[in-house]
Amino acid sequence: LDIEVNKTLDSTNDFLKKYAKKNSKEGKIIIAEEQTQGKGRLGKSFYSPANSGIYLSILLKPNLHASQALYITTCAAVAxxxxxxxxxxxxxxxxxxxxxxxxxxxxxxxLTEASFDLEGGSMDYAILGIGLNLTRPSDDFPEDIRDIAGYIFHNDNLPKDYKNKVIAEIINNFFEYYPTIENKEFLKDYKKRSLILNKPIYIFRGAKTEEATALDIDNEFRLKVLKKNGEIEYLSSGEVSIRK
Ligand code: BTN
Known part of the structure; x- marks a missing residue:
């Protein structure tokens, strides 16, 4: 592994993409203490202030098909x-x-961003981006995310060297699963750690919100839900939340 730490970057994912195009090696890791253009899923931004979070990206060259990008994201979630x-x-x-x-x-x-060979559909490279809120941002979270965003450590109870420890632990965990990622051995742990399984949820589809119950996560990481009308549906992407 080759780890590079920066104070400020626009986005560690974008920064690493430049390396990826130059055919750099798998395992290149870019860390930033702050991002000015942190990117989230679905075109959203990711709030990435200095001093309270860690933002990192890992360059991967997995032996996966275009349709399997989700393996990387879900594996990272467990890690x-x-x-x-x-x-x-x-x-x-x-x-x-x-x-x-x-x-x-x-x-x-x-946020995993993968680049594919358009003909064969195999993955050229994937950039796995992870953004962590470690402590409370000095200006708190922006108002639009204040209700949902949280942080891991409280300032009056900070484990020694927590930043480095969390980063090292994430990288170690991920690369433990990664060599056999196509076997999806982490799926069991993924399900065990699920927030929504067997709970009532909302499914957000554009302007429409639907109520359902989350039943299972299948072998392709699709969410199996039971809808109000008694129908079963498998979601392969989208936004859900717990329904209280
Ligand atoms: C999301 O919550 O929608 C995904 C957020 C992903 C944020 C990380 S921070 C490191 C990497 N660089 C980025 O610009 N985004 C990802």
Whole structure:
């Protein structure tokens, strides 16, 4: 592994993409203490202030097909959730597909960007981006995310060297699963750590919100839901939340 730490970058994912195009080696890791253009899923931004979070990207060249990009994200979710629990002593959970929650607040987001061979559909490279809220941002979270965003450590109870420990733990966990990622051995742990399984949920589809119950996560990481009308549906992407 080749780890590079920066104070400020626009986006660690974008920065690493430049390396990826130059055919750099798998395992190149870019870390930033702050991002000015942190990117989230679905074209959203990811709030990435200095001093309170860690933002990192890992360059991967997996032997996966275009349709299997989700393997990387879900594998990383398990790696991060385990790392958080080990260093904080708490029980984090994974909200399908790839957000990590602690005490019902989102403390980590994951964005995998993959580049494909358009003919064969095999993956040229994938950039796995992980953004963690470690402590309370000095200006708190922006108002639009204040209700959902949380952080892992409280300032009056910071484990020694927590930043490095969390990063090391995430990287170690991820690369433990990664060599056999196509076997999906982490799926069992993924399900165990699920925030939504067997719970009532909302499914957000554009302007429409639907009520359902989350039943299972299948072998392709699709969410099996039972809808109000008694129908079963398998979701392969989208946004859900717990329904209280
Ligand atoms: C999400 O919650 O929608 C995903 C957020 C992913 C954020 C990380 S931070 C490191 C990497 N660089 C980025 O610009 N985004 C990802």
């Amino acid at each position: 991060v959730s385990k790392a958080i629990d080990k260093i904080s002593g708490e029980n984090s959970q994974i909200k399908w597909v790839n957000d990590i929650f602690l005490n019902n607040k989102k403390v980590c987001g994951i």
